[in-house]
Amino acid sequence: MDLLSRRIVALLLLSLLTACSQQIVRQTCVPLTGEAQYSLSPTSTVLTDAHQEINLTQMVNFTRGQDSHELLTQLELNPQRMTLVGLAPLGQALFTLVYDGQTLQSQQSLLLGEQFKAEYLMAIMQIIYWPTEQVNRHLSGGELMIKPCNMGLCKQLLDANGELMRLTYSNIDPWLAQVNVDIDAADIHIKITPIE
Template sequence: MPLNLNAKWPVIAALLLASLGLTGCSELLFRQTCVGLTKDMRYCLAPLPHDFAPATDKPLTHPRIQPATESTTKPAIMASQQTDSNTGVSSPQSFSQKVSIKVGKESHELLTQLELEGERMTLVGLAPLGQALFTLVYDGNTLSSEQSVLLGDNFKAEYLMAMMQLIYWPEQSIRAHLEGGHLVTGLCDAAGDSLVNTSSCRQIYSQDTLNSKSALQSHVVQIRYQQNVGDALWQAHISLTMPQAKFELEIEPI
């Protein structure tokens, strides 16, 4: 059953923020792999793509919605031509990040290590001073969470894993695992065509919003990528916002 983000996410994020400086005994939990973004929209974790190619292609000049039947040979924010594969990533990859989370007026920081190997996706969270908070492991089928007992049962690890996939996974993979919503990609604004820096966006809209004739179409999720031309996506500064939940996530590569 999909979770209602508007009802659940503020509590989930608040628990995370309150627990960043805490350590204690850990417990192993198995999590659901589908998370609710709105009442009628959810995202289900996708298998690891075979590989992640550097995002060297010039981003689109105008936002667009890519139908499921559209050819994926056109350039996009990240290598959309990559498809899901049971073989997982072709070689081990590891990325260290500084993550800032803001919910309303509350904010905090943590360090994360994202590791991709074979069919396994591992996300480790540390407090700024290095205390272990959680280790999330997704093998393409199940999601397990080894976390401090002080985080409590209401800490929803699946949301963190889902956010990482929405940020980094190929577009066609996200579209295939997004239910009740549409992913739109392109430049965030006119300044995004700079030859020095690019500012590309992913925006997720609900079906009802896209069907509306109103000129004011509010996105459920917006992800902004700021990077130098030729840099891989993993080198980008990431800003993810969810206005309805008053939630902001900033990722800075280390």
């Protein structure tokens, strides 16, 4: 195949790949209920001198009612940005989220449909991993609290009507823990397992 033919084939393949995804500017504040809302927080508030970058691969099991889905995620944090990439179990790219502290860019597969709101997943990741006091600074109409339990760590997110979200961690260090998130009002259960 000559050089011109190869270029044409490469351009066709590239156009097919880009036709399967869409670029979306997402909201950085997401409503959790009618009253509670969480606004994404910059990554610089989470990183320490010992951990200037965090890379975490996870298996995420998401259940809503009778529907269950599984995906792999790669979470990357550095002082400038938070990146969350989602892959189907067979490795197909589903979405990429990039939050730079001001804007949230999302590129997602058309297979996810317009109902998939990627900003919710990033907000839940911050609620899980960010320190409680940091989450509360960016939470309006609700409060995240640590509660006693027989696990490594337990938290609950409350609003004026009661519990919105329950978080249980298998380890006191959230970055090392298997995390379960229950949102009873929406019949949602999320299990996040780190992969080493």
